[in-house]
Amino acid sequence: MALLGIEGLTVEFPTRRGTFVAVKDADLTVEPGQIHGLVGESGAGKSTIGAAIMGLIDPPGRIAGGTIRFRGDAISGLDAKGMRALRGRKISMIFQDPLTSLNPLYTVRQQLVETIRLHLDLSETEASARAVELIERVGIADPETRADQYPHQFSGGMRQRVVIALALCSDPDVIVADEPTTALDVSIQAQILDLIKELARERQVGVILITHDMGVIADTTDVVTVMYRGEVVESGPTREVLGNPQHPYSQSLIAAVPRPDVKLGRFPLIGYGGRVTEFRIADLARDWPMPETPRGTPLVEVDGLTKQFQTRRAIRASRRRYLTAVDAARFEIRQGEVFGLVGESGSGKSTLARMIAGLFPSDEGDVRYAGRSINTGRRGVPDWYRRDIQMIFQDPFSSLNPRMRVDAIVAEPARHHGLFTGSALRQRVAELLDRVGLGADAGLKYPHEFSGGQRQRISIARALATQPKFLICDEPTSALDVSIQAQILNILKDLQDHLNLTMLFISHDLPVVRQMCDRVGVMKDGKLVEIAATEDLFAAPGHDYTRHLMSLMPRLDGLSDTALQRA
């Protein structure tokens, strides 16, 4: 008898336009000590399955068919009271974002004691002792002191450990982990995944690990189920599914994962269930002003840029405290290359990019663009520089003004710089939207009518409106699904090939960096610790920290080689 068994689960959300089936006829089993991966892109229904197991589907959604069994007993039909007896006691859940899953107003001890006393018949003191024990078990040092701290005093990874401690309060048999490491840095991700593996092994907990990240699946799970638009398309032992995917969707999904081990010319796109939108960047090259400087000469020279943020204000200078976000960064970006910046969150990559873009003033140092300093006056960077550089931001949802129509968004930079007006401008906008694969009609809509990947295309069209020579991409694909990521990265590669654009590409994702960049700078605590050509860096990392980052890259050894064959 399986620990947890799901048979024919169907979850529906009634809407005004008819019923939306989020999960359709899904089957899944979890054995004690097993980690079962649930993988798929956004909207695949994987989180809905997690919510269904917990009995936490938000109304008006409902389980329309099938059963969920826990140790053989059906739990899908239980009332609120019966469900509460299981929730947190037998089945626990870990959420994606550790920064928001803890109540900010109570100490860690208060939250743990509350949960422990709810499930176990313990006195306040006994519960408190157990709380400290749990904190220690999830690997937090100095548990007695840490217990009395508030969530905001913990780092992201530590908070996720607290969340896991909370999930372990009553020794559950099943843990549903919904994207438990998506919001974390790679080094923290590795630690949290190790902790989950250890729980499964030592305490025979059955784990359902919901994720969109193939690396996490390959690294952690025993069994994997691939979902697509609410349906299970393939299920089996992880090595088999990843190594020899049978279903075309699994094949396309696995092929789209950026490979850490070898550099490919382009990302393989295998369209499944929807055509891959074409883009014709090459057409833009006709009237694109080509750079005067030859390929390989320095275009952007960063000379000792430094930025400090004050973390404690005080009247006396000796009591002020500063955080050095970027510490004397010095490098050059050559004409026509893609320069990558990698590092974990807080390493100063984005701050550095913003200083280069002129969005933050720097405390010290200078940026020279085509030989000219950009710090020319008090009013920020000069107009000629603003026209030549453009930026693409990480979050496609907040980087487009929701009240502006797409054509106005794309036209704005060109209009501001007075490059085009009237019908020439309209024609230009339509052409740009068409070239990034959205079609000229897209201009008549508003941003909310587009998906994340399409919005990122709009951002690219907007960035191209001034015919820039230098593009700064700040984590342009980290909010996107892998298949969409592959499309966007291909567009960026085409920009470089056909329009001879120079790029600064910021990412925390090493495989993506390997695929995209010619040279890479590694940042740690505001310092550039290593700069090298990408292939040299991956072949022989020079700095300890680079080696450390490399060792944390999920290994995809067993991954299907279809990607290689098709490339």
Next chain:
Amino acid sequence: MLSFILRRVLQSVLVLLVTGLVAFAMFRYVGDPVDTMLGQERTVADIERLRENLGLNDPFFVQYWDFLGRAVQGDFGISYRQGRPVGEIIAERLPATLELAAVSGVFALGFGIVLGIFTAIRRRGTAANVIMTLSLIGVSLPTFLIGILLIYVFSVELGWLPSYGRGEVTWVSGWPTGFLTSSGLSALILPAITLGLYQMTLIMRLVRSEMLEVLRTDYIRFARARGLRDRTVHFRHALKNTLVPVITVTGLQLGSIIAFAIITETVFQWPGVGLLFINAIQFVDIPVMAAYLMLISVMFVGINLVVDLLYVAIDPRLRAEGKAA
């Protein structure tokens, strides 16, 4: 923490100095007190003598300093109209206003929070929808109309409650209170409802929307996923997180309950400072107006100080910032 309080107190003092300046300026620029004090039969020498005696020939800042020095001691001069010290008149009237404000504040907060939580949790229920619709009336009806309607229904038609005054008062160590007699208590009910109804609906709607916001957060979902009871989730985890914005608005509203009790006091002929102020305006009784202005600003500043301290007490994240900032 200490430096945070000190800084806030310093800012408060600055605000009070500025309002003091405005109050003082009224004496100088709204009519000439010498004109008011001397009759028609006056000589230039009389005027000069009086000016000298009153210190009106001193430089502006000396006069301002004198004014502040006396104000701090509760000496706001002598009412033009009643010929008695203003401090004394206000001390007589203030308890009535404070009692009314306290009762309506408690009424507004108590009902506002409870109804706000109820309408948020039973968002789709009939009762919640009825309450929400009724609350629109509370927000949109002007205070004087509510007061007159209440008087009409409960005093004129039903005859249950008195329509004006504050009933019988008993003196408890120099403080005239209406809390201890039945006529005093029954006289409080209608004005308190009139004064608090708007605040109550406002607080209720605020608590409701904050609650709805908080109930959507991850930590509430995680609290449910841990198996916590609904009651614990709603009252322990959700309510406390709604309090910071609620306290902000409530603090300001409590200030305005005291400051703008004027209309309610007029409708119910409540013998408080609001009524005193209205009469003072009618008769250009500048010392009373100035004292009232100072009193209200002291109250607002005090309430804001308390609100700031409450934030820190509720939200541990602000404690850290308080230290850093």
